Amino acid sequence: VLGTGRIARMFHLRALRAAGADVRLLADPDPDALAAAEAQAPAAATTRDWADAVGRDDLDAVVVTLPSRLHAPAAVAAFAHGKHVYVEKPLALDAAEAGAVVTAWRDAGTIGAVGLNFRFQPLVLDARRRVAAGQLGRIVAVRGTVCSPPRPLPGWKRSRATGGGALLDLAVHHLDLLPFVLDDPVATVAAHLHSVRTTDDTALVTAVTAGGVGLQLVASASSRQTDRVEILGDRATLTFDRFSGGRVEVRPVDGASDRRDRAEAGLAELAHAARRVARTVAPADEPSFRAAIGAFLRACDTGVQHRPSIADGAAVAVIVDAAERSAARGGPPVAVAGSG
Numbered sequence: 621v622l623g624t625g626r627i628a629r630m631f632h633l634r635a636l637r638a639a640g641a642d643v644r645l646l647a648d649p650d651p652d653a654l655a656a657a658e659a660q661a662p663a664a665a666t667t668r669d670w671a672d673a674v675g676r677d678d679l680d681a682v683v684v685t686l687p688s689r690l691h692a693p694a695a696v697a698a699f700a701h702g703k704h705v706y707v708e709k710p711l712a713l714d715a716a717e718a719g720a721v722v723t724a725w726r727d728a729g730t731i732g733a734v735g736l737n738f739r740f741q742p743l744v745l746d747a748r749r750r751v752a753a754g755q756l757g758r759i760v761a762v763r764g765t766v767c768s769p770p771r772p773l774p775g776w777k778r779s780r781a782t783g784g785g786a787l788l789d790l791a792v793h794h795l796d797l798l799p800f801v802l803d804d805p806v807a808t809v810a811a812h813l814h815s816v817r818t819t820d821d822t823a824l825v826t827a828v829t830a831g832g833v834g835l836q837l838v839a840s841a842s843s844r845q846t847d848r849v850e851i852l853g854d855r856a857t858l859t860f861d862r863f864s865g866g867r868v869e870v871r872p873v874d875g876a877s878d879r880r881d882r883a884e885a886g887l888a889e890l891a892h893a894a895r896r897v898a899r900t901v902a903p904a905d906e907p908s909f910r911a912a913i914g915a916f917l918r919a920c921d922t923g924v925q926h927r928p929s930i931a932d933g934a935a936v937a938v939i940v941d942a943a944e945r946s947a948a949r950g951g952p953p954v955a956v957a958g959s960g
């Protein structure tokens with residue numbers, strides 16, 4: 621495990637242990653981060669730098685949970701040593717770097733996964749199934765909101781050059797998820813960036829899919845924790861919020877069942893209150909990390925590549941590039957390379 625910071629200790633090390641993986645090595649220059657990780661993987665050796673780790677013969681696979689600017693260099697080096705690689709999002713700082721990771725992955729012929737773990741989220745999978753089954757009718761438009769609260773950020777998240785900013789850190793999740801739920805890739809994108817507390821920590825993105833559906837996305841590191849998706853169809857609408865309600869709500873567009881809607885909303889409130897109580901006594905859990913790491917480990921065992929792969933991570937990097945070009949020019953729509 622390369623980088624044993626906040627997220628590795630919250631999710632990846634737990635998920636690896638739950639899956640029965642043999643964690644051999646932890647790499648981090650921060651002694652506190654390393655010591656806290658050692659408590660979760662006592663049999664593992666330790667080292668200070670990822671670069672000392674990737675070449676070791678006793679490792680089959682590496683999990684890259686480094687600051688984002690180190691994702692691409694660490695992944696390229698690990699592939700060059702023939703390792704399987706799970707690399708956190710964003711895959712790289714830009715599309716050119718992402719392309720180098722794709723080349724290294726294809727040359728290695730090993731398993732390459734990107735940490736767009738919300739593709740494994742039960743709410744997302746439920747929404748995707750309902751869209752595919754036609755429950756919403758024709759899709760009219762999609763809105764996403766992905767925000768994290770204004771908490772102190774590690775230094776590297778405060779600047780775009782080291783992987784900070786709302787597009788790279790937060791929007792990447794929905795830029796992957798919304799097209800995934802619709803099964804319809806992004807064709808053009810327009811963006812407006814805004815600095816509330818740190819550089820470009822807020823982004824407004826509008827995109828149009830190859831199928832002509834409009835997507836609207838707000839991503840911010842300076843507001844209430846939210847991960848909300850709203851899909852408007854001509855037969856029904858679908859909404860879910862991972863942090864509020866925790867279930868997929870489908871409502872017919874004809875509005876015939878007002879009393880039932882109100883009763884359902886009341887029940888959802890009660891369920892939400894119960895979950896909030898449960899969360900105060902249990903550690904934070906997000907099942908998609910466990911599912912994503914589990915899928916990666918199974919792929920390493922079987923040799924069968926799964927998704928989201930390195931190529932999926934690179935596809936998001938291409939959308940982010942286009943969004944940044946749009947924002948730099950004042951927000952006109954920009955074609956996403958390769959989408960045509």
Ligand SMILES: NC(=O)c1ccc[n+]([C@@H]2O[C@H](COP(=O)([O-])OP(=O)(O)OC[C@H]3O[C@@H](n4cnc5c(N)ncnc54)[C@H](O)[C@@H]3O)[C@@H](O)[C@H]2O)c1
Pocket residue numbers: 622623624625626627628647648649650653668669670671685686687688708709710735736737774789
């Ligand atoms: N999938 C998700 O939902 C999700 C959520 C949070 C974070 N992430 C991603 O995970 C990554 C880590 O995020 P975090 O919040 O844990 O950040 P963090 O800063 O807490 O952790 C990064 C760790 O890497 C260590 N590090 C720095 N240089 C190193 C080196 N040369 N060798 C080894 N270790 C080194 C740091 O000391 C730190 O402990 C980021 O890329 C972030 O985008 C993904």
